[in-house]
Amino acid sequence: MKITVAIVEDEKTYSNALKKIINHQDDLICVAQFFNGKEAKENLEQYHPHVVLMDVQLQDMFGTDVVKFASSFLPETKFIMCTTYEDEDTIYEALKNGASGYLLKDESMQKITESIRESVEGGAPMSHIIAQKVLKFFQRRQNTDKDLDSLTTKELEILKSLSEGFLYKEIADQKCISIDTVKKHIGNIYRKLHVANKIEAVNKYNQTKH
Known part of the structure; x- marks a missing residue:
């Protein structure tokens, strides 16, 4: 069975690039794309994706708020933030609200697809710089x-x-x-x-x- 993925990203070019590379994998499939938080909050539940790739700064709301809302009715779904934001407050807010991973958008597509698989297996994929900041924060x-x-x-x-x-x-x-x-x-x-x-x-x- 393929790992189902939903993408919540308001930059359509990047969203479509993610969708293309995901669907190119033998074991992954993109089942939904949402270009704002409202659409995601209203429709994510019907797809029950294994993984959601979530932007932080959407046009209408913060992706961290969508994660907090959606994780309440999708407890088995893994939410991976995929963003340009690397400040500690945003990272902490995302993890506190239920994100299980945090990637920067300059990561390779290979790293992103590997992170999708890792999260399903119970991992917490993070960009190297993000992992360092999380460690320093808790220290x-x-x-x-x-x-x-x-x-x-x-x-x-x-x-x-x-x-x-x-x-x-x-x-x-x-x-x-x-x-x-x-x-x-x-x-x-x-x-x-x-x-x-x-x-x-x-x-x-x-x-x-x-």
Whole structure:
């Protein structure tokens, strides 16, 4: 039985190139093409493809949102992002929403067809540069978790208040402590998190909420 593939890509030239190379394989077949997110969300279910090649930036919505929506009713389908976007936020959003692979469009067609097969076999195909970024992201995340674990309960509460935009005086009033005490806690927070200012501290705190 052939591996069925659907393509969600708004660049028709690239979509047709993908379709041609897929159908040229003995074990693969393209069963559907969609050129925007709305079409994909409305029609993917009827095809139940083994694999979906999904662009990130569609004309009408983000492909990551389509993955999140479609994976709820196509739990066995593998979604592989195929895109030019390589920033960490987009990669993380795609994986969080259910993508099982992430390829850059400058990959060879051979790499893409191999990735389709790999995903069906339970793999998580990624472009080399994407795999490196995923690894670095989780290494940083692990280090951040360790730093946050070193904070006291009071320091965590104050950091949370900082992340919510409260001023020193407001935090002091909330906790029934002096502003000087708040400043002392914040100094300890900066030292333990290895940061130099409030923005860096809040960013580290927010990373753990993903």
